[in-house]
Amino acid sequence: MSKKCEVCGKGQVTGNKVSHSNIHTKRKWNPNIQSVRVNDNGTVKKMNVCTRCIKSNKVTRAL
Numbered sequence: 001m002s003k004k005c006e007v008c009g010k011g012q013v014t015g016n017k018v019s020h021s022n023i024h025t026k027r028k029w030n031p032n033i034q035s036v037r038v039n040d041n042g043t044v045k046k047m048n049v050c051t052r053c054i055k056s057n058k059v060t061r062a063l
Contacts, residue, residue, distance in 0.1 A: 003030050005050040007058050037062040 004011040010031045017027040032051040037044055039062040049059055 001033065001035060002048055003033060004048070005031060005033060005053060006047045007049050007053045010050050010052070 012031070013029045015027060015029070016024040018024055033048050034051060034054065035046055036049050036054065036059065038047045038049070039060045040047075044062040047059065053059055054061070
């Protein structure tokens with residue numbers, strides 16, 4: 001499954017993990033992507049959508 005929302009385009013963000021001794025190592029933050037069945041103009045299809053888009057009703061879920 002991809003790590004990008006198909007509605008808003010939210011994707012993976014990179015940065016540094018900083019330890020107590022101030023050692024910097026690379027790390028990633030992934031968005032919470034869910035595979036949902038979406039009603040898109042009368043057709044039902046599966047999309048990878050972030051939970052923020054699901055909560056804010058940017059997609060209509062199919063039953």
